[in-house]
Amino acid sequence: MSARLLRLGAVVLAAGLLAACGAKSTPSAHPTKKKAPHTQDPAAAGRVKKLWRSAGPTSVLPDDVLIADSHNNRILLVNPQKQIIWQYPAPGQTSQLHDDDDVFFGPHFDQIITNQEGYNVISILNFKTGKIVWNYGHGGIPGDLPGYLNTPDDAFLFDTPRGEVVTTADIKNQRILFIDRATSSIIKQYGETGVMAVNPPTTYAAPNGDFPAPHGGMLITQIGGNDAILLNKQGQVQWTVHFPSQFYYPSDANFTPHGNIIVAFYTDPGAVVEMSPTGQVLWEYQVPSGPGMLNHPSLAVKLSNGMVMLNDDYNDRVIIINPKTNQIVWQYGHTGVPGTAAGYLNIPDGMDVLPPGVVPGGKNPIGGHLWSYSGNGL
Numbered sequence: 396m397s398a399r400l401l402r403l404g405a406v407v408l409a410a411g412l413l414a415a416c417g418a419k420s421t422p423s424a425h426p427t428k429k430k431a432p433h434t435q436d437p438a439a440a441g442r443v444k445k446l447w448r449s450a451g452p453t454s455v456l457p458d459d460v461l462i463a464d465s466h467n468n469r470i471l472l473v474n475p476q477k478q479i480i481w482q483y484p485a486p487g488q489t490s491q492l493h494d495d496d497d498v499f500f501g502p503h504f505d506q507i508i509t510n511q512e513g514y515n516v517i518s519i520l521n522f523k524t525g526k527i528v529w530n531y532g533h534g535g536i537p538g539d540l541p542g543y544l545n546t547p548d549d550a551f552l553f554d555t556p557r558g559e560v561v562t563t564a565d566i567k568n569q570r571i572l573f574i575d576r577a578t579s580s581i582i583k584q585y586g587e588t589g590v591m592a593v594n595p596p597t598t599y600a601a602p603n604g605d606f607p608a609p610h611g612g613m614l615i616t617q618i619g620g621n622d623a624i625l626l627n628k629q630g631q632v633q634w635t636v637h638f639p640s641q642f643y644y645p646s647d648a649n650f651t652p653h654g655n656i657i658v659a660f661y662t663d664p665g666a667v668v669e670m671s672p673t674g675q676v677l678w679e680y681q682v683p684s685g686p687g688m689l690n691h692p693s694l695a696v697k698l699s700n701g702m703v704m705l706n707d708d709y710n711d712r713v714i715i716i717n718p719k720t721n722q723i724v725w726q727y728g729h730t731g732v733p734g735t736a737a738g739y740l741n742i743p744d745g746m747d748v749l750p751p752g753v754v755p756g757g758k759n760p761i762g763g764h765l766w767s768y769s770g771n772g773l
Contacts, residue, residue, distance in 0.1 A: 449474040452751050455715055455725050457700050462713055462727070463498040463509060463745035467735055470498050470507060470520075472749065473713075477727050479737055481755070483507075483525050491527050492518065493534065496547075497647075497694070497745030502554040502761045504753050509745075510550035510563055515543070517550045517563060519576075523756035531561065531579055539568045539588050541581060548603045549647060552576075554761065564605040564615070569598065571605045571615060585615070585630055593620040596632050606649040609768040616648040616658065623648035623656055625672070636674050642666050642681075649765070651697035658695065659705055665689030667705060667716075669697070678718050686730065687723060693744055696765050706743045713743050 449459050456475035464471055468490040472481035484490045496512035506528075507520045516532035537545035545567035553560045559576040569591045573583035585596060592598040600619025608614045611628030621643055625633040636656055638645050648658035651669065655677060660666040666681035666689065680703070682688045695705035702724070703716045712728030733741035749755060750763035761767065 449480055449749075449751075450476045450478070454700070455702060455717075456704075457698060458748035458750050460704070460713060460727070461498050461500065461507070461747040461749060462706070462740065462743050463495045464740050464742075465494050465496055465708075465744040466733065466741040468492045468495065470495060470509065471740075472755075473727055475725075477738065481522075483520060485525055495745070497549050499551055499745075499747045499766070500749065500755070500764060501552040502764075503757075504749065504755045504759045504763075505757060506552065508550050508552040508561065510547040512546055512548055512566075512744075515545060515547065517544065517547055517561060517574075519552060519561075529576060531574060537567065542579065544568070544572075549605050551605070551607060551766065553607075562605050562613075564602045566601055566603050566618075569601065571599070571602055571613070583630075585613075585626070591619060593617060593622075595624045595635070596626060596630050604645075604647040604649070606647065607766040607768060608650060614648055614650065614656070616645050618644055618646075621645055623658065634672055636670055636672060638668060638670070639676060639679075642668065646692070647694045649694075649696060650768075652699055655697075657697050657703070659692040661691050661693050661708075663690045663709070665692040665707070667692065667695040667703060669703075669718075680716060680718070680721055682721075687721075690731075694746060696746070696748075698748070704746065704748075706746050708742050708744050711740045711742060713740070713746060 453475040459472055459474045462471045470483045471479055474480050493514035494511050495509040498507055498509045505522055510517050514534055515537050516530055516534050518527050519529040521528050532544040544565050548564040548566055550563040561574040561576055563572050565572050568588050570584050570586035570588050572581055575582050586599040590598045591600050593600045600617050602615050603618055604616030606614045608625055613626045615624045622635050622637045624635045627633055642660045644661045646659045646661040648656050651657050655669055655671050657669045664683055669678040670676055689707050690709035692705045692707050695703055697703055703718055706713050710730050711733045712726050712730055714723050715725035717724045728740040748765055753759050
């Protein structure tokens with residue numbers, strides 16, 4: 396599609412939203428919870444074979460869930476029975492993460508990549524050892540020069556014929572980066588650094604999503620444009636979906652198993668919408684009050700069984716909604732009560748899935764990810 400100019404009202408809205416563009420701060424009245432002791436055996440942490448005890452899929456949740464527990468500076472792997480089956484850091488150890496905003500398995504499920512949005516660093520962890528093996532960015536120092544980031548979001552790791560490549564939506568720098576892991580050099584960029592304007596593919600307005608798409612493409616979410624843009628492998632715009640005007644602040648749009656688009660709206664109350672590539676609204680969820688109300692959800696995905704899973708950030712929970720009934724049918728975390736004990740979260744801000752039969756830490760075949768599509772190597 397041709398480039399679109401941002402309406403004046405949208406510019407004003409985006410300016411307000413982006414005073415700290417893309418930053419997801421903690422509500423001032425967020426309650427606290429007395430810490431309870433961990434139930435996991437510290438001696439088992441990091442030993443994949445002994446630690447691995449996933450009980451398998453259920454009708455509601457077919458996968459284990461990797462959770463970015465951002466304000467606890469940790470990553471959890473939780474099975475459908477709500478048991479913690481792996482975590483970083485191991486109990487009793489100090490975390491090297493700061494505000495781990497998103498987490499995704501690497502292509503072979505042997506590594507985890509996380510963008511520390513408020514800390515301006517991307518990190519890669521070795522699942523088996525529980526160690527950070529790669530960093531990009533300068534901790535706590537935003538910037539736009541090589542080696543610097545400013546509010547990175549949705550970092551992905553790709554295994555390509557020429558080596559490993561990291562992509563990220565560098566929100567406040569108004570760009571999407573492609574970074575060579577071996578050299579930590581930027582090998583490609585979408586958008587003009589520091590230029591905030593809805594004019595894809597030349598410029599973008601606060602891109603906060605860069606999800607992989609089929610055939611090496613990318614689905615970019617713009618906060619300022621309230622839309623999602625599909626780019627092909629060459630970075631050319633294929634189509635744009637504009638989200639309903641009653642919603643704003645779209646977050647991390649991605650494809651469903653049937654090729655539609657699902658997106659969360661990072662608001663209070665929050666919302667989730669599924670749309671076709673032609674712009675037809677297929678399903679929406681927004682509850683104005685009560686236990687079903689969302690509070691700043693930042694990522695929603697559609698599972699292989701048709702259920703919708705999302706991290707409901709400021710409600711301190713990851714939930715699954717049955718879109719046929721619009722009822723919450725699974726929850727990890729206590730609504731609005733942050734904590735560190737088993738069963739508690741503190742602003743979970745990202746997630747991924749581990750399919751049944753895949754043992755993380757080994758060199759598994761590529762496939763089974765939320766973002767696995769044919770030809771999505773770069």
